[in-house]
Amino acid sequence: xxxxxxxxxxxxxxxxxxxxxxxxxxxxxxxxxxxxxxxxxxxxxxxxxxxxxxxxxxxxxxxxxxxxxxxxxxxxxxxxxxxxxxxxxxxxxxxxxxxxxxxxxxxxxxxxxxxxxxxxxxxxxxxxxxxxxxxxxxxxxxxxxxxxxxxxxxxxxxxxxxxxxxxxxxxxxxxxxxxxxxxxxxxxxxxxxxxxxxxxxxxxxxxxxxxxxxxxxxxxxxxxxxxxxxxxxxxxxxxxxxxxxxxxxxxxxxxxxxxxxxxxxxxxxxxxxxxxxxxxxxxxxxxx
Numbered sequence: 001x002x003x004x005x006x007x008x009x010x011x012x013x014x015x016x017x018x019x020x021x022x023x024x025x026x027x028x029x030x031x032x033x034x035x036x037x038x039x040x041x042x043x044x045x046x047x048x049x050x051x052x053x054x055x056x057x058x059x060x061x062x063x064x065x066x067x068x069x070x071x072x073x074x075x076x077x078x079x080x081x082x083x084x085x086x087x088x089x090x091x092x093x094x095x096x097x098x099x100x101x102x103x104x105x106x107x108x109x110x111x112x113x114x115x116x117x118x119x120x121x122x123x124x125x126x127x128x129x130x131x132x133x134x135x136x137x138x139x140x141x142x143x144x145x146x147x148x149x150x151x152x153x154x155x156x157x158x159x160x161x162x163x164x165x166x167x168x169x170x171x172x173x174x175x176x177x178x179x180x181x182x183x184x185x186x187x188x189x190x191x192x193x194x195x196x197x198x199x200x201x202x203x204x205x206x207x208x209x210x211x212x213x214x215x216x217x218x219x220x221x222x223x224x225x226x227x228x229x230x231x232x233x234x235x236x237x238x239x240x241x242x243x244x245x246x247x248x249x250x251x252x253x254x255x256x257x258x259x260x261x262x263x264x265x266x267x268x269x270x271x272x273x274x275x276x277x278x279x280x281x282x283x284x285x286x287x288x
Contacts, residue, residue: 041229160227164190171199
């Protein structure tokens with residue numbers, strides 16, 4: 001694959017992309033000029049004001065026709081190509097780096113060999129969904145699930161499951177039933193990672209549970225939610241309805257400057273803070 005880069009006026013971006021598409025050139029991308037900001041519940045972004053932007057066009061056909069393709073794109077964009085890069089992506093053999101969750105558990109690709117008999121491995125293949133184990137919140141949650149709480153014969157609802165890694169970890173250490181819920185269709189990825197670990201008691205539900213696009217009737221011993229403070233607030237009535245009377249809530253994806261507010265919201269629904277964990281600015285908490 002070749003990536004051709006062109007610099008165009010930012011105000012003409014949509015027009016230029018439309019012209020490329022009219023000419024059946026669809027593999028086009030660019031990096032949005034965004035500035036990371038903080039807000040009440042965590043991080044957000046603002047679009048920066050820029051005059052020009054680099055637009056990239058991918059070419060995957062015969063190399064002999066690359067020059068002709070470049071000429072065509074240059075004519076459409078009315079500017080010269082400033083760079084051509086040849087790249088090779090091997091999607092079948094993505095090398096997922098080993099993640100050390102704690103002294104006894106690692107997250108690694110299925111073919112990773114672990115020589116230490118005291119170290120347990122969760123096999124994992126990332127296909128792009130959220131929750132890969134690399135972020136502080138996911139790593140903290142995995143550590144809590146694998147070493148801090150007893151899930152043996154317990155039921156778990158994982159809200160915003162993403163890659164399903166929290167659901168898989170829960171099944172590995174003995175949860176009797178796991179429901180992995182996400183508004184996006186992550187079924188294939190969750191079921192793949194579950195099968196890699198011999199975990200077949202995970203039910204994947206796809207849809208918006210708040211408007212009953214997906215219906216859940218069961219109550220659970222544990223509910224996880226790792227999708228941010230604002231989303232946690234939106235789900236509190238749902239969580240209260242689906243948690244057993246002696247159940248516990250595991251909340252993460254919270255930043256330190258919003259934690260007190262989220263804590264108050266959770267407590268206003270009858271919960272009490274049991275344990276709090278923090279890595280950098282990210283906070284994970286258990287409520288009962």
